[in-house]
Amino acid sequence: MPTPKFAPVTRTRAHEAVKAQIEEKILQGQFQPGDRLPSERELCAQMGVSRPTVREAMRTLESAGVVVLRPNDPTGGAIVRMPDGANLERSLLDLVRYSQLSVGDLIGFRLLLETTACHLAAQRRDETQIAGIVHAQQVVEEAVEGGTNEAYISADIEFHVSVARASGNRLLELCTSAVRAAMAGLIGDATLKGGDAVKRDFVRRHRAIVDAIRRGEPGRASSCARRDIVNYYLPLVEGDEARTLSALEAFVQSATSNAPPSAV
Incomplete structure (x- = not known):
């Protein structure tokens, strides 16, 4: 399956737009539980946003139980997780x-x-x-x-x-x-x-x-x-x-x- 691509987002509340795109890709099945998201650098390049914006979106997704963050992981992006209670x-x-x-x-x-x-x-x-x-x-x-x-x-x-x-x-x-x-x-x-x-x-x-x-x-x-x-x-x-x-x-x-x- 080809790697899903993300679109540039507007600068207004950009982290919410980043979060929304990632969630949409997961809901569409383009990313499955256990899959690794693109690295921060890749997401920044594809969406045209800064690293702090991506990091804020990721923290929000982690709090919602959508992804698991791996700080200092040299392989890159967050892991999509299976929703639970x-x-x-x-x-x-x-x-x-x-x-x-x-x-x-x-x-x-x-x-x-x-x-x-x-x-x-x-x-x-x-x-x-x-x-x-x-x-x-x-x-x-x-x-x-x-x-x-x-x-x-x-x-x-x-x-x-x-x-x-x-x-x-x-x-x-x-x-x-x-x-x-x-x-x-x-x-x-x-x-x-x-x-x-x-x-x-x-x-x-x-x-x-x-x-x-x-x-x-x-x-x-x-x-x-x-x-x-x-x-x-x-x-x-x-x-x-x-x-x-x-x-x-x-x-x-x-x-x-x-x-x-x-x-x-």
Whole structure:
């Protein structure tokens, strides 16, 4: 495939025009994840801009998770990366830190995500994905017996992400990963004050979710997830947020219990 060429850009907010061209080439498939972009010198020559302009564009692309920069790499340009949920996670954390989202908002969103993911995973009963869930659960149990809180939280996140993956919906998977990681960064320790006893209770509850998914029981899988979230996280909020979460729980309970049998 011939090397994609870039056009000269105007000097007004030139770094944005540079960024836009690079993004467009990636979206068009002219650069794939893992490909190396032209060097700074080549981009400057093709677009008619200065190196600081190109560098500013690259920093913006790196912050957006579009490329990986390799400082002092003698081979030249940045590497196009595969998008993931890391930026979504950072955005959620920033929104909470700057009081645009509350912890209650995260808990409510997680309630919707995880009950839906469990329901769909139990409907689909994909054996390969279920094997991934079982493995993730084993890692959680190992972290309880011989790991740190950090290892346990990481394994717990991966367990719930594996369930979301089994739902067959990529956005559910990405959002579950982002929301759980954001919550772990904010209130992870608050839910583990009971030590290993709390962790073992989570393990017991996880086993119930795994059993329901393996048996193809969407209602029970969703119900298990709903009770886990409400039992552990509802006490962390109060006032209007607590009432909102209680109303959301009632909605989820009604929606999942009245859902028609799956045709999958």
